[in-house]
Amino acid sequence: MDKSDVTLERMRSFVRVAERGSLSAVARELGLGQSTVTRHLRELEQAVGVPLLTRTTRSVTMTEEGRRYYCVQILRLVELAGDEARSTRGAPAGTVRVSCTAAFGVLHVSRLVFAFQDRYPDVAVDLSLTDERIDLVREGVDIALRLGPLPDSSMKLRLLGQSRRVLVAAPDYLASRGRPARPQDLASHEGVRMSNIAGSDVLVLHGRRGGRHVVPFAGRLRVDHGLAAREALAAGRGIAPAHLWLVDDLLASGQLERVLEDYAPPSVPLNMLIVPERSGIARVRLLVDFLAEGIAQLPGIEKPQPGKR
Structure with missing residues (x-):
């Protein structure tokens, strides 16, 4: 094997295809033509002398030799070393990939990203908005912001706080349908429900003076965003x-009003997930801290209790 043929560019293409299982997805991610990614793989296999990937019309998987050659950690160490070298010049650079809950990203996180890039103009941010629970490593994401309970994960977890929720309606709706005076009254009202949240046909409310109320929650409109x-x-x-x-x-602005102010739905945890191997990279670390600080200032985000992460 000629070591000069094992270039970082070819190794990067191999690793991303191995992780994502798709040539076209990696081509889009790296901003290359699919034929270029294919060429990288062919040239790397020629340099190594063994087939690294098995290609079918539907997927790409690693061969046994490919698994042994799988060099994710080497690539990340190379990137970390390069990042640290750049940081000695005082200017973090490179790309950070962020995945965020869609509505939260549109209304708030995008503006924080703009401010971050104003401060660090050499850092590119790839912001993906989705409510799906994606595989961070497979999708090449460094940081993910997620609302709701999370399953056990190998990712680093940072609890940003609890997102407070309130019952609301428009003044015109309340004028035409009446204002509920107690939780049980909600059963006779139109509810706007989330179709992508399990159990949205039941509403749980906690009273300010204590007590837990579970009431039916129905309506003609369901949305998933x-x-x-x-x-x-x-x-x-x-x-x-x-x-x-x-x-x-x-x-x-008065476009909405609080309803049943003595009762509130449970707050929802807001977490940041970070790929452990990426957390030491300066630009990733800077964005993690910048987002955490900015999100803490947003309306309804209650700070986590000391000792919780």
């Missing part, structure tokens, strides 16, 4: 529990 729920509420389509960060401006 927070921004669609926000529009529906502002248009007077019904009552719904909403994250305060989602509707704070609408409450301030």
